[in-house]
Amino acid sequence: MLEILFELLAELLFQILGEVLVELGLHSVAEPFRKRPNVWLAVLGYALLGAGLGALSLGVFPGHLTRDGWPRLLNLVFTPVLAGLAMAWLGRWRARRGDPVLRIDRFAYGYLFALAAAVVRFNFAD
Template sequence: MEIVAELVIFLLQCLAEFLLQIIFEALVELGLHAAREPFRLPTPNPWFAGIGYLVLGAVGGAISVLIFPSAFITSDIGRIANVFATPILAGLTMVAFGAWRQRRGEEMLRIDRFFYGFIFALAMALVRFSLTHG
């Protein structure tokens, strides 16, 4: 029974890390939708956008550490796995958000695509991994 309890706690810790990243990505997406018009470029550069999402993810990670200074996942192996798994799940979630926006006839942003959502979440996960302890 103790193993089941530990497994449930670990899954809840992973869910907390995932939700934290999704909340930050959603806030960035909302902010970008609100502020995109003044910053539109005639020809968007995907490299510039990728670096921008990397920086935004790192900033999001730093802010999240100020709010939640301890890691949700306490095991070392779990924290390492989180750095890889959560960005993949976050990227897939952003694809789902993008598809939802597209079905509603709204314009998609780059973060609504897997790669940009993944890059944002990876930067956030790496910052949280390096600045928090289990």
Template sequence: MEFLIELLLELFGEVLLQVLGELLAEWGVHLTRPAEHRKPTHPLVSLLGYALLGLLVGALSLLLLPHSLLAGKGLRLANLVLSPLLSGAVLAWIGQWRARRGSPVPVRNRFMQGLVFAFSMAAVRYVATL
């Protein structure tokens, strides 16, 4: 039972790290350009930008946590798949929340942008902590 609790806490920590990184990156992107001066970005350019941002945040996260919170290789591989899905779901939820409030939904609040960002970040952490 202790093993299961420890496993869930470690997995939650890795997911939380990626979601926090994603929210900080979104906040940074939001602050760089005022809303009235933004031009629509092509979705593929946006995906590439989020992939690069995920790689950067993943590398920076290694300075704070140079080792994986997950001990087993299988768990780390599961994290590489599940965390991006959860992060994408969080961003999609934020986009839906904004739409319900009548606010415009920026491209960054889409599932694919969250998935690509979190996968890039998780891939850097996975490879660096092998």
């Protein structure tokens, strides 16, 4: 049981770390493009970025971090939700500090990004 919790925590930390790194990169390049993009283009962009991160992660961690069966499905369902909540918390923290807030700093976009990464890993990891 403890091993399953560790596996789920490892997946969660991996997805949050990936989102934070992307968020930092997006903040650095967002300044010249202050105009808000179309919502559907943003959804497509975050889904593609998440899937891309999931694909890149297969080079570093080619195997699943969770066991077959219900732990892997649990990871696919709950880890993106927790990652989305973490990004929403980060967005509120940034807003309170007066820092610019990007779309990924909201739950829905953070969730979508993490879900895309998780789906790619779920389907293509060894």
